[in-house]
Amino acid sequence: MKTNGLKALIFDVFGTVVDYRSSIIKECEKLNEMKDLELNSPKFADAWRGAYRPNLDRILSGELSWMNLDSLHLMVLRKLLDEFEINHLTEEEIIHLNRVWHRLEPWGDAVPGLQRLKQKFIISPLSNGNVSLLTNMAKHSGLPWDLILSPEMIKSYKPDPNVYHMAIDFLDLQPNEVMMVAAHQHDLQAAKKLGMKTAYVFRPLEYGCEAIPNLMPEENYDVVARDFIDLAQQLGA
Amino acid sequence: MKTNGLKALIFDVFGTVVDYRSSIIKECEKLNEMKDLELNSPKFADAWRGAYRPNLDRILSGELSWMNLDSLHLMVLRKLLDEFEINHLTEEEIIHLNRVWHRLEPWGDAVPGLQRLKQKFIISPLSNGNVSLLTNMAKHSGLPWDLILSPEMIKSYKPDPNVYHMAIDFLDLQPNEVMMVAAHQHDLQAAKKLGMKTAYVFRPLEYGCEAIPNLMPEENYDVVARDFIDLAQQLGA
Numbered sequence: 103m104k105t106n107g108l109k110a111l112i113f114d115v116f117g118t119v120v121d122y123r124s125s126i127i128k129e130c131e132k133l134n135e136m137k138d139l140e141l142n143s144p145k146f147a148d149a150w151r152g153a154y155r156p157n158l159d160r161i162l163s164g165e166l167s168w169m170n171l172d173s174l175h176l177m178v179l180r181k182l183l184d185e186f187e188i189n190h191l192t193e194e195e196i197i198h199l200n201r202v203w204h205r206l207e208p209w210g211d212a213v214p215g216l217q218r219l220k221q222k223f224i225i226s227p228l229s230n231g232n233v234s235l236l237t238n239m240a241k242h243s244g245l246p247w248d249l250i251l252s253p254e255m256i257k258s259y260k261p262d263p264n265v266y267h268m269a270i271d272f273l274d275l276q277p278n279e280v281m282m283v284a285a286h287q288h289d290l291q292a293a294k295k296l297g298m299k300t301a302y303v304f305r306p307l308e309y310g311c312e313a314i315p316n317l318m319p320e321e322n323y324d325v326v327a328r329d330f331i332d333l334a335q336q337l338g339a
Numbered sequence: 340m341k342t343n344g345l346k347a348l349i350f351d352v353f354g355t356v357v358d359y360r361s362s363i364i365k366e367c368e369k370l371n372e373m374k375d376l377e378l379n380s381p382k383f384a385d386a387w388r389g390a391y392r393p394n395l396d397r398i399l400s401g402e403l404s405w406m407n408l409d410s411l412h413l414m415v416l417r418k419l420l421d422e423f424e425i426n427h428l429t430e431e432e433i434i435h436l437n438r439v440w441h442r443l444e445p446w447g448d449a450v451p452g453l454q455r456l457k458q459k460f461i462i463s464p465l466s467n468g469n470v471s472l473l474t475n476m477a478k479h480s481g482l483p484w485d486l487i488l489s490p491e492m493i494k495s496y497k498p499d500p501n502v503y504h505m506a507i508d509f510l511d512l513q514p515n516e517v518m519m520v521a522a523h524q525h526d527l528q529a530a531k532k533l534g535m536k537t538a539y540v541f542r543p544l545e546y547g548c549e550a551i552p553n554l555m556p557e558e559n560y561d562v563v564a565r566d567f568i569d570l571a572q573q574l575g576a
Contacts, residue, residue, distance in 0.1 A: 172511070224474060234511035237461060237486050249474050249487035254509070272491070274409070274471035 103324050105337050108299060110273050111219055112251060114260075114284035115229035115236065116151075117308040119216075119245065120206035123147050129202045137195075139188060144310065146186060153178040158230065158259045168257045170232035176200045203231070204238035209305070213244050215330020222339040226251045228269050228282070230259050261292035270298070283333065287320050294321065301325040301333055340561050342574050345536060347510050348456055349488060351497075351521035352466035352473065353388075354545040356453075356482065357443035360384050366439045374432075376425060381547065383423060390415040395467065395496045405494045407469035413437045440468070441475035446542070450481050452567020459576040463488045465506050465519070467496050498529035507535070520570065524557050531558065538562035538570055 116122050130143035160166040179200050227236050232254040253265040282293035285305035294300050300323040306314045327333040353359050367380035397403040464473050469491040490502045519530035522542035531537050537560040543551045564570040
């Protein structure tokens with residue numbers, strides 16, 4: 103595509119930049135070994151992530167009062183530990199486990215792709231993660247963001263349009279100077295409605311090898327990319 | 340000092356990280372040449388910066404409604420162009436000149452010092468600059484921030500205590516896990532009152548060779564450093 107006027111790329115993170123599912127499974131396996139548990143790690147990871155969108159929707163509808171993602175993850179984690187009958191973790195161990203979301207590992211192409219993109223554009227996450235989660239994750243995994251943008255700054259969550267507006271305003275750019283990059287089409291559709299550019303990146307393994315989703319683009323996006331290296335290539339970075 | 344428990348360093352920027360005065364003088368000299376002007380560059384730079392604190396105080400007192408630093412700089416710039424009788428710049432040239440604050444050059448030790456500090460700590464500006472100003476400046480000058488924190492996020496300015504609280508809260512840390520780094524003692528004093536750690540860095544040339552200020556520390560700061568290399572050394576980074 104022509105990148106005339108494109109100044110900044112903002113990224114969805116969970117699933118798009120990092121492979122949360124494998125990271126959480128790995129952490130649960132470690133826990134199984136250390137604490138002699140028999141936690142079904144893939145099931146646990148899926149249940150934890152599965153509670154994410156319904157709870158965000160409850161917050162956006164006003165049914166649940168606003169809390170940041172760390173707090174939401176912790177609320178769900180306590181419930182899941184009960185359900186999975188894991189009842190002998192110390193409070194410190196629970197907090198440490200909850201912070202696995204600060205230690206998620208990137209897809210293999212993410213860091214080299216971002217490094218290339220950063221040479222030409224401003225790059226920032228625009229994830230539902232809170233500021234400290236995104237900052238610690240970047241330190242942990244070497245994600246070379248120029249800045250961190252989070253809906254925590256206005257106590258909301260994507261796909262509230264105010265979240266995308268916030269990013270555009272803080273960057274002091276026009277909507278069509280900013281590109282939303284995501285593996286999730288609802289995120290891109292929300293951005294596109296506001297006049298932003300969009301890049302759809304395939305992440306077929308987000309839900310594991312046995313649950314490859316329908317990846318077909320549902321709309322016209324400005325870029326459709328295999329991964330971040332391909333995205334950099336297509337954007338001339 | 341013992342750095343046990345110290346997690347993040349947040350930096351004042353104008354004067355502490357970047358040499359705004361020389362940068363503005365250099366830009367004015369360029370303008371003199373290009374537009375055949377006879378602007379007294381040092382006087383102009385000092386007048387522009389000189390209007391900063393009084394105007395922020397008017398905003399913090401409620402006398403002037405909140406605007407971000409780019410807008411404040413522009414308001415002052417228009418007035419100064421009148422006063423200095425520079426009346427043949429196009430609107431585009433005025434906007435470009437106003438964005439000199441996005442193109443300020445760092446002190447020689449700043450980038451190598453920050454690179455060392457970043458290995459051990461989270462590093463962020465906590466400057467009165469707006470988000471886009473601080474982001475563009477970092478891109479321009481290679482400042483390797485982990486994130487950008489700005490009072491624009493809560494529509495206020497330092498030394499409002501809410502600004503420091505905002506930084507601590509977004510980082511999800513305790514006050515004594517965060518160190519304010521500044522060449523200006525009022526900034527450190529505001530941070531110290533809230534229980535933050537403080538590092539005072541000498542910048543004798545902030546106001547030029549002929550106006551070296553009294554640099555004597557007025558209080559006990561956790562660190563007093565010659566420059567950012569010395570700061571890194573003292574913090575074991």
